[in-house]
Each structure stands twice: as C-alpha cells, then as structure tokens.
Amino acid sequence: MTEHQHDDQDIGRNIRRIVIVGGGTAGWMSAAYLARKLRHLPIAITVVDSSAIGTVGVGEATVPAIRDFFEAVELGEPEVLAATEGTIKYGIRFVDWAGAGKSFFHPFGLYGVPARDVAFHHYWLKLRAAGHEHPLSHYCLATQLAERSLFLPPPDRVVNDLGVFNFAVHFDASKFAAMLRRLSMANGVAHIDARIDHVERDGGHGRVVAVTTADGGRIEGDLWIDCSGFRSLLLGEAMAVPYRDWRRWLPCDRAIALPCRAAGPHKPMTTATARAAGWQWLIPLQHRVGNGHVYCSEFISDDEAETVLRENVEGEVLAEPNRLRFTTGHRERFWEGNVVGIGLSSGFLEPLESTSIVLIQSGLERLVKLFPDRGMDPRLAKTYNQQSVLEFERIRDFLVLHYAANKRLGERFWDAMRTMELPGTLQGRLDAWRAGGEFVRHEWDTFQDPSWLSMYAGFGDLPARHSPLADQFSTAELTDTFDRMRAAIGATLQHAEPHAAFLARNRSRAA
Incomplete structure (x- = not known):
C-alpha cells in the first residue's frame, strides 16, 4: 500500500x-x-x-474562561x-454565608506579591497576628475595581502579581x-x-x-x-x-428564577446571598436584573421559596417564575x-x-x-x-467548601451542611491548609490558589500560624511593603473608568 x-x-x-x-x-x-x-x-x-x-436559559454569569x-x-x-x-463581572460577593451581616468577595485576580519563594498570604498572616487590620481584599485589584464599580481591562504586560486580574461577563x-x-x-x-x-x-x-x-x-x-x-x-x-x-454533598435540588427591573446601577459582580434553606443569586444586566433562589426542598416548600425570592428582589418583576428541579x-x-x-x-x-x-x-x-x-x-x-x-469532582469540592464552612448557626439546613462528612479530596485540602497554610493542587482544578484563599479568609478559616519562612522579613519591613502595595493598587484605580460609563460607551460604539 x-x-x-x-x-x-x-x-x-x-x-x-x-x-x-x-x-x-x-x-x-x-x-x-x-x-x-x-x-x-x-x-x-x-x-x-x-x-x-x-x-x-437562566445561566447568565460566567468565569474568565x-x-x-x-x-x-x-x-x-x-x-x-x-x-x-x-455587564462586566470581576467576581462574586458572598453575603451572610459567614454569618448575618458579613460578606466577602471571591475575585478573578491575585492577592499581593510573593517574596523569596514565600506566598503572600503567609506574610499577611504574620502581620495579622501582629495586629495588622487591613483585610486580604485590600491587596487584590479585581476586588477593588468591583467594590468601586470601575472597569479596567487587564494589561498585556504586568510589572508584578499586583497587576494580575481578569474579568468575566454577565x-x-x-x-x-x-x-x-x-x-x-x-x-x-x-x-x-x-x-x-x-x-x-x-x-x-x-x-x-x-x-x-x-x-x-x-x-x-x-x-x-x-x-x-x-x-x-x-x-x-x-x-x-x-x-x-x-x-449527599450538594443537597440543593430546586431553583426559581425571576427577572426584575433594576433599582439603580450595579457593581460589576455577581452576588450570592445565603437564605434559610439555600441561597439567592443577583446578576445585573443592562436591561434587567436576574434573580434566583437555589434551595433544598427537604427544608423549604416551593411556595415558601418563591415567597422568599419575591420579597428580596429590588424592582418590578418582569416575567413569570421559571422553576427548575435538578439533581x-x-x-x-x-x-x-x-x-x-x-x-x-x-x-x-x-x-x-x-x-x-x-x-x-x-x-x-x-x-x-x-x-x-x-x-x-x-x-x-x-x-x-x-x-x-x-x-x-474538583468543582464539586470547591462548591462543598462554601456550604461546609458556613457560620450560620441554629438553622437546620446550614447546621446539617456544616457537620456533613466531606469528600476525601476536600478534607485533604483543608488539612493541609489548616496545618500549614498550604494549597493542595490537583489535576483538572478549575479554581486555583487565590480562589481557595478567598474562601478560607472569607469564612475566617485560617491556619493557627504562618509559615516560619515568612520570618525572613521583620514586621516593620512587611508593614512598609504592604503600605506600598495598597498605594500601588490605589494608583492603578485612577486609570479605571466607571462601569456604567464603559457600558454606555460600548453601546454607542456598537449602535
């Protein structure tokens, strides 16, 4: 042949x-x-x-991929x-998951800058133990853009990790x-x-x-x-x-989606708010807001779940509810x-x-x-x-962490989630983190170290000590360096434009 x-x-x-x-x-x-x-x-x-x-057709939020x-x-x-x-999305704000009135942000970006082969979070833990009060979020550009309702495209070249961030879309x-x-x-x-x-x-x-x-x-x-x-x-x-x-790990089995009019401009982020038997999403679009209630039917009826959702939308409802059942x-x-x-x-x-x-x-x-x-x-x-x-399985473990780490005490659904037996792969990650602030990486991980760090810090699940290698720098040296990091992020924010102005400019250009 x-x-x-x-x-x-x-x-x-x-x-x-x-x-x-x-x-x-x-x-x-x-x-x-x-x-x-x-x-x-x-x-x-x-x-x-x-x-x-x-x-x-309710999946309106994405990740940077x-x-x-x-x-x-x-x-x-x-x-x-x-x-x-x-609209632009720089990450997800989690409201009331770590307890009533508390919120934290999962950004599409890095935290701080490592030094001498030691991860930034170990230096942050060292300063925190010394009384340093600035939260982790102050060292992430993506978080600061989202909180201030600003838009800035990621640069082609970055000087250091402080400039590394990305965005997704709604x-x-x-x-x-x-x-x-x-x-x-x-x-x-x-x-x-x-x-x-x-x-x-x-x-x-x-x-x-x-x-x-x-x-x-x-x-x-x-x-x-x-x-x-x-x-x-x-x-x-x-x-x-x-x-x-x-x-057995992710028992929420139903969702109700309900779009409404926006009451005002929104920040470039998704919001996930914990409810008694699940959580509610808020996804801002230019012409409306997407809302939904994801819940476990073992702990709340469909009618009750719909009532919770209707009571927590910000404007006039624009359509009949879309009800989903899933496993x-x-x-x-x-x-x-x-x-x-x-x-x-x-x-x-x-x-x-x-x-x-x-x-x-x-x-x-x-x-x-x-x-x-x-x-x-x-x-x-x-x-x-x-x-x-x-x-x-990798995504499953990350999602399970959100539930297992919750601090909503005295609610049947959340108490059950906090006490469940975890997948072995997730337990291994938690053990390494709690023992030494170490991230375990697996093949086909969708979520990388900064995402896990945002969850651990957001829920207050921190190692008892920082790495001994972080003692290469004194507290005074680190304080000065951390001040400069925050100043650098602040200077970068001066180059951003309001999210609403960016969208308006984009609309007029496309017209």
Whole structure:
C-alpha cells in the first residue's frame, strides 16, 4: 500500500456528519465552536432542536474562561456585551454565608506579591497576628475595581502579581444563544426545527445511527452531541448511561428564577446571598436584573421559596417564575459510543460559582483535542471520561467548601451542611491548609490558589500560624511593603473608568 492510498483510507474513516441534539446555550456554543475549529474539514454540522421545547436559559454569569471562547469563535467582547445586554463581572460577593451581616468577595485576580519563594498570604498572616487590620481584599485589584464599580481591562504586560486580574461577563443567556445561532448558521451550520420522536441505534455497537422527527424526517450522523438538557435524550435515555448522584454533598435540588427591573446601577459582580434553606443569586444586566433562589426542598416548600425570592428582589418583576428541579452530579460516562454529552445532559453542578458555561466550553475543547474518526476508538472516550469526571469532582469540592464552612448557626439546613462528612479530596485540602497554610493542587482544578484563599479568609478559616519562612522579613519591613502595595493598587484605580460609563460607551460604539 502506498502512502497516498493509506491517506485515502484514513480519510474514508473520518467523521462526515456531526449532529447536535438541542439548541440553547449548550447547543449553539457547540455549533459555533465546532464550526470554527473544524472549518477546514469536510464535516457537515446540524443542530436539531424544537422551538416548542423551552430551554433552561437562566445561566447568565460566567468565569474568565469565557473570553477564550469568544476568541475561539471570533467574537469581540464589545460585540457580545452589546448584543446580550451584558455587564462586566470581576467576581462574586458572598453575603451572610459567614454569618448575618458579613460578606466577602471571591475575585478573578491575585492577592499581593510573593517574596523569596514565600506566598503572600503567609506574610499577611504574620502581620495579622501582629495586629495588622487591613483585610486580604485590600491587596487584590479585581476586588477593588468591583467594590468601586470601575472597569479596567487587564494589561498585556504586568510589572508584578499586583497587576494580575481578569474579568468575566454577565449576559442574557437567550440573547447569547441567539447570537451564536446566527454566527453558526453564517459559518455553514444547518438548523432543523423539529421534535425528535425516536433514536435509532445499530444492533452491533449500539451506536446512534439516526433520529426521526415528529414530522417524519430522518437525520443521520456519525458523531452525536447531546445538548438536550436535563432530559439527556441521547446519553441518558438512548445510551442508558447511569447518573452519579451527589446530593449527599450538594443537597440543593430546586431553583426559581425571576427577572426584575433594576433599582439603580450595579457593581460589576455577581452576588450570592445565603437564605434559610439555600441561597439567592443577583446578576445585573443592562436591561434587567436576574434573580434566583437555589434551595433544598427537604427544608423549604416551593411556595415558601418563591415567597422568599419575591420579597428580596429590588424592582418590578418582569416575567413569570421559571422553576427548575435538578439533581447535582453527573453521568458516569460523558462519552458513550458515538455520543458526547455537553452541558446539562452530562451533569449539573449548581450555579454557585457560575461553572455551567465553562463546563460546556471545556467539554468542547476536550472533544476537539481527542477528536475521533468513525471507528470511535474507546481509548479516546476513556480519556475524555476520566478528565471530565476529575473536572467535575474538583468543582464539586470547591462548591462543598462554601456550604461546609458556613457560620450560620441554629438553622437546620446550614447546621446539617456544616457537620456533613466531606469528600476525601476536600478534607485533604483543608488539612493541609489548616496545618500549614498550604494549597493542595490537583489535576483538572478549575479554581486555583487565590480562589481557595478567598474562601478560607472569607469564612475566617485560617491556619493557627504562618509559615516560619515568612520570618525572613521583620514586621516593620512587611508593614512598609504592604503600605506600598495598597498605594500601588490605589494608583492603578485612577486609570479605571466607571462601569456604567464603559457600558454606555460600548453601546454607542456598537449602535
């Protein structure tokens, strides 16, 4: 066999047809991403969804990785902000989690500057023990921008860690999906608006061959992307992949979403406020505020949960409540045969840290790196599944920490969360932190050291001592250095503009 013949044979095995089942955020993110990444290959991409079936569409907050997605699909951030009524997000404020009247911030940025191979937080702990009263938040530029309602883009080059920060966006999820739909179809993606009646599998491998629609159509595919939401039409129903239930660690199982008018300008942050049996989100957009109550049905009724939400929105309600029921966890396998689950079809981790959209993104990135041919080598799926499970477990541990570290004493839900047995991986992280202020890092961590530090400090869960290596500097030397850090952050803030002014300028430029 010649080299040319071998190439032709390989090409004959290549994927020719990708079918994405379901639209919404997951479906159209998948279509837009695959259309760009596979544009030089002869692959037909089709999205099949039904306009008669609603989408969840409440995921309006993201993490900074969304900026990489914009770049990958060749969308500009100003364009996205204008088309989706978007706003800037520098992190999440947690209100009343550490006790009534207390709040702290999880920023998208670093704290302070390390020195002589010793992390900044050890010097901060040393000064704190000596009576230094400045909180950790004074040493993070992202936090200060958020608190002052300012916007400043991250610099291309930074002098030191004080200048390292990032931002994410809030957007109207339905407007974002519509934007991606237009982009995808402009890039050659086909769209079929139809309800799927039947999934056809072959008798040998059990792979999905085709779907038939309510109007009698038949759609064939080689690779199937399940974006059918909680129903999990392909991965869960057709392929019968079991679900791994994590409610023993994350027992919130319901949510109510309710948009309202804004009472005034908002800071560039998401707000998560603890309630008696869960928590409430507030996500500011340009045209409205997104609100939602995530709760555990074992501790509060649906009617009571809705009342709590309605009593705690700031303006006129703009729509009927959108009620969701869910089970935290994931499918045991994210890729089965020739089906890959993306988004809610593969698993769900409650929206406490805005991870739903980044999990869609990472699933797509992973799929392209491990892209199969029609032979569907099971070793690719095995690798994909191992990495996906690890990513879910890492995020799970970070979310569980929010609940387990709470300081809301005397409330049944919160008392139960504080006393539960933790996943072993999370307990290991806590042990290393409490013993010596050390961060344990794992493969496929989504949240890095500064995120964990913001939680530990926010909940007052601090090591009993700083590292002995922090004694390389005297208290006086550190006091002077810390004063200069705060001054440097203050000087940088002078170059920022009001968040509202930035949005107005962006709107006028896009008009």
